[in-house]
Amino acid sequence: MSMLEAAGVHVRFGDRVVLESVDLAVAEGEFHGVMGPNGAGKTTFFNVLTGRVKPSRGKIRLGGEDVTGLSPHRIANKGIARSFQIMTLFDEFSARDNVMMGLPEFRARGLDIARAAAGDRRFAEQASDALAAVGLADKGDVRAKDLSYGDRRALEIAVALAQAPRVLCLDEPTSGLGSDGVQRLATLVARLKGKLTIVAIEHDMEFLFSLADRISVIHWGQVVARGTPHELQQNEWVRRSNLGKFA
Numbered sequence: 651m652s653m654l655e656a657a658g659v660h661v662r663f664g665d666r667v668v669l670e671s672v673d674l675a676v677a678e679g680e681f682h683g684v685m686g687p688n689g690a691g692k693t694t695f696f697n698v699l700t701g702r703v704k705p706s707r708g709k710i711r712l713g714g715e716d717v718t719g720l721s722p723h724r725i726a727n728k729g730i731a732r733s734f735q736i737m738t739l740f741d742e743f744s745a746r747d748n749v750m751m752g753l754p755e756f757r758a759r760g761l762d763i764a765r766a767a768a769g770d771r772r773f774a775e776q777a778s779d780a781l782a783a784v785g786l787a788d789k790g791d792v793r794a795k796d797l798s799y800g801d802r803r804a805l806e807i808a809v810a811l812a813q814a815p816r817v818l819c820l821d822e823p824t825s826g827l828g829s830d831g832v833q834r835l836a837t838l839v840a841r842l843k844g845k846l847t848i849v850a851i852e853h854d855m856e857f858l859f860s861l862a863d864r865i866s867v868i869h870w871g872q873v874v875a876r877g878t879p880h881e882l883q884q885n886e887w888v889r890r891s892n893l894g895k896f897a
């Protein structure tokens with residue numbers, strides 16, 4: 651059984667069809683890349699997976715359970731975490747507090763002060779684990795706004811990891827990073843690979859081809875090619891487009 655499955659997903663905005671019959675099956679522990687030209691429908695597909703857009707047809711299943719059309723909040727609670735292309739951190743808060751605020755139990759406790767006091771240490775420990783997982787172990791007390799761009803991107807991933815997701819969706823994780831930052835992210839993803847199911851939209855083909863187990867190419871709202879990086883190198887469509895130029 652696939653950890654994450656999309657079956658026959660259609661999305662239309664007015665009379666514009668943006669996704670047409672998109673299928674995807676991602677195995678547990680797989681790192682699946684999604685690539686394609688600008689405007690192809692990749693972000694819309696992520697929005698369907700994470701509940702921000704309801705498909706006009708088709709199903710999304712997580713671990714076999716139908717989660718189609720659930721709210722983003724409920725889908726997150728079921729285990730699909732998303733790291734956004736646009737920074738979504740609380741700048742004035744420390745890295746650790748940002749991660750703690752991503753913990754479902756932390757948010758669920760509301761303003762119950764007695765429980766909060768008892769829970770704080772445990773939450774802080776969970777947050778520290780997530781920070782360590784992304785190489786920010788010694789930056790827990792640094793305010794988000796004082797972190798470097800690369801550290802902020804790593805922190806976004808820590809926020810998503812702290813939710814102990816079953817599936818992590820990364821929307822252009824390398825965007826805005828210099829080559830050192832990309833290298834560091836590649837090391838992090840390589841460490842997470844196999845332990846976590848990851849789906850990543852990415853324009854950096856070198857990054858994707860070196861790390862992904864399989865890649866789906868979306869163009870005009872449809873999957874036009876899919877396979878391992880090696881298989882895609884042989885794919886006629888990818889060869890003719892300039893998408894595989896790093897392959």
Ligand SMILES: Nc1ncnc2c1ncn2[C@@H]1O[C@H](COP(=O)(O)OP(=O)(O)OP(=O)(O)O)[C@@H](O)[C@H]1O
Binds near residue numbers: 693
């Ligand atoms: N809410 C919306 N209403 C109408 N059209 C939309 C909406 N969201 C996206 N679109 C259109 O759907 C198409 C696909 O957009 P989408 O953002 O999914 O593409 P993408 O592959 O992620 O592109 P990029 O790589 O540039 O981020 C675009 O033409 C976009 O203008």
